[in-house]
Amino acid sequence: MSEAKQMLFARNVICICIEKKESGDYIGLLWHQYSDDSIEFNGVSDMLMLMDDLYDEWDFPQRSLEKREFNKTRDHEEMNGDPDNLVIDKVQAASGVKNVQNKRGSLGTFFVQVKFRQNATWQGTVIHEESNKKFDFTSAMGLVEIIDKSMSSN
Incomplete structure (x- = not known):
């Protein structure tokens, strides 16, 4: 029986394509579904x-x-925006949705969905394309650790 391909379907999926590793750091490209x-x-x-x-x-x-922010005051209307009209809906309507599931990095590919930005960090899910493994993370540092471990095991 073949293993089902892991996929993320969300408004904010970002594809991280790792192209090279220099001095222990990763260099690559980010793709998202609202830009070519x-x-x-x-x-x-x-x-x-x-x-x-x-x-x-x-x-x-x-x-x-x-x-x-100490020097800038936010407009009261901006702070109390209409909760039924999300900014991401406007972005999606203006640019349409592109497929990022077919993007690949030469060293590694990760599909990231950040579900929450709480406690001054991120919580979400990441799929390592090459191993077809799905991981949950509870911080941006946790995401980096998952990427680093996955890249080391490649």
Whole structure:
């Protein structure tokens, strides 16, 4: 009996394609379903920041903690937006949805769904494409550890 292929279907799935490893750090591309273009990252910390920026842009999943700003005041209307009209719905309507399930990195491929951004970190699920294994993580550091262990076992 063949093993069923693990897949994630969510509004915020990001495909991490690892292209090379330099000085113990990973370099590669991020793909998401709202763009035909990839986003290059140069190291794990860059990757995490870029992903967090996308989640902020989409406002999905929403942060449980707001970034502290001292010089800027937020518009009251922006803070109390309509909960029925999500930003990610507008992004999806404007750009359509592309397939990221066919993207592959030369060293490794990971499909990440962050379900929550609570306690100043991420919680979610990741699938390592090459091993077809699905893992849950409770922090961004946990995600990095899963990626690193999976890459080491390749």
